[in-house]
Amino acid sequence: MSADVRRIVDAVWRMESAKLIAALARVTGDVGLAEELAQDALVAALERWPESGVPDKPGAWLMATAKHRAIDTFRRAQRLERKTAELGRELQDAEATEPDWAAALDQVVEDDLLRLVFLSCHPVLSREARVALTLRLIGGLATDEIARAFLVAESTVAQRIVRAKRTLTAARVPFEVPAGPEFTARLSSVLEVIYLVFNEGYSATAGQDWTRPALCREALRMGRILAELTPGESEVHGLVALMEIQASRLPARVSPSGAPVLLSDQDRGAWDRVLIGRGLAALERAEGTRAALGPYALQAAIAACHARAGSVEDTDWRLIAALYEALAELTPSPVVELNRAVAVSRAYGPAAGLELVDALTEVPALRRYHLLPSVRGDLLVQLGRPSEARIEFEQAASLTRNQRERALLLERAVACRPSGQLRG
Secondary structure, eight states: OOHHHHHHHHHHHHHHHHHHHHHHHHHHSOHHHHHHHHHHHHHHHHHHHHHHOOOSSHHHHHHHHHHHHHHHHHHHHTOOHHHHHHHHHHHHHHHHTOOOHHHHHHHHHHHHHHHHHHHHTOTTSOHHHHHHHHHHHTSOOOHHHHHHHHTOOHHHHHHHHHHHHHHHHHTTOOSSOOOTHHHHHHHHHHHHHHHHHHHHHHSOSEESOSOOHHHHHHHHHHHHHHHHHOTTOHHHHHHHHHHHHHHTTGGGSBOTTSOBOOGGGOOGGGSOHHHHHHHHHHHHHHHHTOSOOOHHHHHHHHHHHHHHOSSSTTSOHHHHHHHHHHHHHHSOOHHHHHHHHHHHHHHHOHHHHHHHHHTTTTOGGGTTOTHHHHHHHHHHHHTTOHHHHHHHHHHHHHHOEEHHHHHHHHHHHHHTSOTTOOOO
């Protein structure tokens, strides 16, 4: 197989796999079987397209192939006779009129995709399982790709996916979009999964890389799909706005050597203005729903303050502090309070920020959170207390699992030592 054909097949799979699995899951009622049938169609494409050429409508070709495989599977198992009959009549009727499988796929894609998104992110699954299954079914990522992205064993990811499918089957989770209050609750789970994926790409928790842009791009793609499927949901647009604006900074967050570059040191000319524009437009859509801004939209508004400013000094830190205060009222969290403390320090001075940070030092949830001593160290430097700051930076370095971040924190600790003093 030529490299060009392989690239085309991979690209088609990334674009069409979620729609394919979603439509098959609707027909079969079994997401595990749907994925197997979709994979069978992919294998068939890998076998046939190098000789026959890529069809004009590759997604339609995959759907037709998968549906034929579905009928064969049902017949071999001698079960689901009603399903077999329905599928058989559907194929016979369609073939008699020269089917346009692409049109047939488009007729159900929105409802089916939304059902698949809600199924993959069902609360009955653990957080790790939801992330793995969503990346597999919606993102079209292979097991080894997911494993590399999260620095875990491929076998671990495979087990999570298999167990997730079994859990969904055992719990008899319906392939449907929830309604009423359940829709809001389940949508929250979906947004959480997408943002978890994005955050792991934006600030990797472990490993040698400070960022993993591929994960950010995948989360953005899923967020954009969800925004198209739920145009009236303010928080969906808020999350997309947040991710677009944050992703705009990725080129400036890492130096040519791969070292982290903090916000205050970033070249804002390297920020992606196209992504910023898309993010601001998404924020307008969130505000345009006339619903009260939720947590993601508020965070997007904070990110917008940074995006609109020409420098750290020009940033409206008082507005950011107020937005963090509103966020804290909506979703109380010590991490939000820590971020608010940073904004307060910029708006009202480092002493005011340190007072807020000191109030968080005994919060159990932050005892192993490396950014707490990191922020405290930064404020102590600004207050002219380098010896105390050094201890904080060293503590932060001991808590992070990201090698690039650890190196940066240790450099800051060394910079706080008196001139000529060697590290003990």
